Amino acid sequence: MKRSIKMLVFVALLGTFTSILLLGMNQLTNARIAANEEALLKSQVLDGFAIEYNDTNINEVFDANVTVETIDEYTFYLYEETGELTFRFEGGGVWGPIIGLLTLEPDLETIEYITILQQEETPGLGGVVAERPYLSTFVDKTMPIDILKEADMSSPTEVDAITGATRTSDAFETILNSTYETVIPIWEDAQE
Numbered sequence: 001m002k003r004s005i006k007m008l009v010f011v012a013l014l015g016t017f018t019s020i021l022l023l024g025m026n027q028l029t030n031a032r033i034a035a036n037e038e039a040l041l042k043s044q045v046l047d048g049f050a051i052e053y054n055d056t057n058i059n060e061v062f063d064a065n066v067t068v069e070t071i072d073e074y075t076f077y078l079y080e081e082t083g084e085l086t087f088r089f090e091g092g093g094v095w096g097p098i099i100g101l102l103t104l105e106p107d108l109e110t111i112e113y114i115t116i117l118q119q120e121e122t123p124g125l126g127g128v129v130a131e132r133p134y135l136s137t138f139v140d141k142t143m144p145i146d147i148l149k150e151a152d153m154s155s156p157t158e159v160d161a162i163t164g165a166t167r168t169s170d171a172f173e174t175i176l177n178s179t180y181e182t183v184i185p186i187w188e189d190a191q192e
Helices: 002-048 058-065 126-130 132-136 166-191
Strands: 066-071 074-079 084-092 097-104 111-118 146-148 158-160
Touching: 002 058, 002 066, 002 084, 002 097, 002 111, 058 066, 066 166, 074 166, 084 111, 084 166, 097 166, 111 132, 126 132, 126 166, 146 166
Parallel strands: 146 158
Antiparallel strands: 066 074, 074 084, 084 097, 097 111
């Protein structure tokens, strides 16, 4: 009986100590994690605008070149020198959310750059949605976009679907077009 009580006290003390240790580490690393996520977002916005930067000057370059505006719940990134605009898109893929950034030329229709920040699609199939070679096929296309199995790549709105990932392709098209149709009028109304 005495041995069981000692064991329970030991387990309780060890559990309390490790919990306090883990909570302390969480507090210490939260700021660094947030800073890394912010730097990733800034780097993707700068990449969309083709602005050069490095790890040591990313914040200064971003602040000097990018105007951030929040309208309603949407955040817009404007490169005033060129008039290019970046905004976030998000929606349900097949296995989880697909989140990314879309950069448009000043006409607010032509795609300058597109990147995926998060996705949970099947690697090698739907996961292709986040690969640079696939995303590059969207550059110079105009919104709204059509993602088709046999796209006419000379068409200004058509992009090939991902082979073997029809549902991901359909979801990606829906996410891009619905976000575009929602966000651009909000931006244009705010500029009047």
